[in-house]
Structure formats: C-alpha cells, structure tokens
Amino acid sequence: MSDSDARDAHARDAHAQDAHETTTDQLVGQDPVDRYPSITPPEQDQPEPGLDAKLLPKADIGEHSYRGTGRLEGRRALITGGDSGIGAAVAVAFAREGADVAIAYLPAEQEDAEHVRDIIEKEGRTAVLLPGDLSDRAECEALPGKAVEGLGGLDILVNNAGKQISIDSLEDLTDEQLTTTFDVNIIAMFRIVKAALPHLSAGASIINTTSVQAYDPSPNLLDYASTKAAINTFSKGLAQQLAPKGIRVNAVAPGPIWTPLQVSGGQPKEALPEFGKDSPLGRAGQPTELAPAYVFLASHESSFVLGDTLVVNGGTPMP
Numbered sequence: 001m002s003d004s005d006a007r008d009a010h011a012r013d014a015h016a017q018d019a020h021e022t023t024t025d026q027l028v029g030q031d032p033v034d035r036y037p038s039i040t041p042p043e044q045d046q047p048e049p050g051l052d053a054k055l056l057p058k059a060d061i062g063e064h065s066y067r068g069t070g071r072l073e074g075r076r077a078l079i080t081g082g083d084s085g086i087g088a089a090v091a092v093a094f095a096r097e098g099a100d101v102a103i104a105y106l107p108a109e110q111e112d113a114e115h116v117r118d119i120i121e122k123e124g125r126t127a128v129l130l131p132g133d134l135s136d137r138a139e140c141e142a143l144p145g146k147a148v149e150g151l152g153g154l155d156i157l158v159n160n161a162g163k164q165i166s167i168d169s170l171e172d173l174t175d176e177q178l179t180t181t182f183d184v185n186i187i188a189m190f191r192i193v194k195a196a197l198p199h200l201s202a203g204a205s206i207i208n209t210t211s212v213q214a215y216d217p218s219p220n221l222l223d224y225a226s227t228k229a230a231i232n233t234f235s236k237g238l239a240q241q242l243a244p245k246g247i248r249v250n251a252v253a254p255g256p257i258w259t260p261l262q263v264s265g266g267q268p269k270e271a272l273p274e275f276g277k278d279s280p281l282g283r284a285g286q287p288t289e290l291a292p293a294y295v296f297l298a299s300h301e302s303s304f305v306l307g308d309t310l311v312v313n314g315g316t317p318m319p
C-alpha cells in the first residue's frame, strides 16, 4: 500500500472510529468483526517507550466503554506497564471492578500515567503512580513494597511491562538490546514476584503478560519471542509452586493489539498499515479487548484456573 493509500484508508477508518466513539458511552456492537474499528495506521515512529497520547489512531483502553460489576471489590492491584496499551486497559477495568490500582511505568511515560490515574480516581478508587526502570534490579525489588505502601496491601500482581524491538538479522542484534529485553520481560518478573511474595496471601492472583510470539515466533523478534516462551514456562512452574499457598498464577497471551509498543520499534514501520489484518477477524485488537481476560484471572471466580495461558488474539490457532 502506498503512503497516500494508507493515509486515505486511515482517514476512512478515523471517520468510522468517530462514529464508533459516539456510541461507546451506551453499548459497543455485538459482532466481534466490527465491535471495534478495523484500523489502517499510517506509518509512524516514536522513540522508545512510545506514548498512547501520540498514537495514531488512538487506542481504545476502555475509558468510554468498560463497565464493571464489582468483581474486584476492595482488592489492591499492582500493574507494570499500566500507563498505556494493555496495562492501561487492565488498570481502567480493575478500577471499574472496584479495585485500587498502582501502576509502574518509565519516567518518560508520566503523561500517559497521569491520564490513567485520572480515570481511576474518577471511579472513586485510589491510584498510585510508580515511575522506575524495571531493567534495574533494585527498582524491581523495591516496587512491590512501594505498591503496598500506597495501597495498604497487595492482592493482585500483573507483570505486563515489556520491550519489543524488531531486528531483521541476528548479526544486528546488539548485546545491549538482548540483555535489556530479557531484563525487562522475564528477569524483572522473577525479581518482582520474589519481592511481592511476603505481601501476598491466600486468594492473591499473579498474571503475567506473555504473547502469541511464545508459540509462533516472528523471524525479526528472536529475543522478544524467546522471553515470551520463558514467561509461559515460568508461569506454569510458579503456579505449581504457589498453589499450596492459595496464590494462583496464570498468563495472558495477546496479539496483535494496537498499542504504542508497535510504533516504537516493535514492528517495521512499513508493516503498520496492515497491522493485525491477517487475523481471522481481519483486524487488530484494541487494548480494552484484553481487559476481561485479566479481570477473570484476577477475580476469585477463576479459583480452579491456574498455570494456564489465556490466548486473546482474534482467532489465529495456537497450540
């Protein structure tokens, strides 16, 4: 698709999205094919980490549509990467379900984090903002304690922060990128869970964000996809270790979802206009379409579900 074709397609989609946004205060559609707009994002580039505030078209984090039914009443949640994309949608949903929410993010994402804080506070819930770099061991170790201080305890931990940078050939993958991707995506999970455990009691839930890349790796995402496979394995093993304590561990495997990760190096720029169009539903998912999976796994209703990975990807078959 040429640049001008992509811009035209984006303009049509933006029009459709405006129409969509006027109805989301009532009810979004029932048909999964067009419940959310089919987007054709223009080629764009943001420095890492990307911002929701600058994403074109805007991603839907459920701000105008997610309705809670009290499923997480009185619970206290920490969500890493809760400023934007999937983590922001989960933060909005958790607050609407009655939870107080702490979000961790990089200092450069303050603008997005404050937007999410405002939505949480509008629900009458407590929002705690915890900026910090999770590639740093000390930050990971301190994070759960800071969340407990701000929330008065901790019942739900969502390890969702992630780094994805597309590199075509292994020869061009720097050691710095390789180690930072592993540090942020999987090593941080070990460190954060370890530091959180003294604060978690029976009934707590840990949810780790993995990816369809764990099962079906793209050739340009070797480092990222490897961390996602590790996250699945970590989650299944940890679930067995913590089951006797009454702490459940699960994972969610999204893909492809329209978020700032994709425009800050996650995809080659020229692939953006077609992003998600090869899924059986024919469109990319919106972050808010992930939220019900996290709410389900966080809520006590899923008491017999542990060590599982819930795939939310628009229908592409996964093992």
Ligand code: NAD
Binding pocket: 049, 050, 080, 081, 082, 083, 084, 085, 086, 087, 104, 105, 106, 109, 132, 133, 134, 135, 160, 161, 162, 163, 164, 184, 209, 210, 211, 212, 213, 253, 254, 255, 256, 257, 258, 259, 260, 261, 262, 287
């Ligand atoms: P996103 O950019 O909105 O969220 C990723 C978040 O990770 C950022 O907001 C940032 O706060 C955090 N992060 C990155 N590096 C960090 C660091 N060094 N220290 C602290 N925080 C850091 O994008 P998203 O797509 O919503 O990503 C959320 C999760 O979903 C990630 O784990 C990603 O791998 C996973 N995922 C996304 C897709 C998709 O299609 N968007 C598909 C599968 C899995």
Ligand code: MG
Binding pocket: 049, 050, 051, 052, 081, 083, 084, 085, 105, 109, 112, 260
């Ligand atoms: Mg962000």
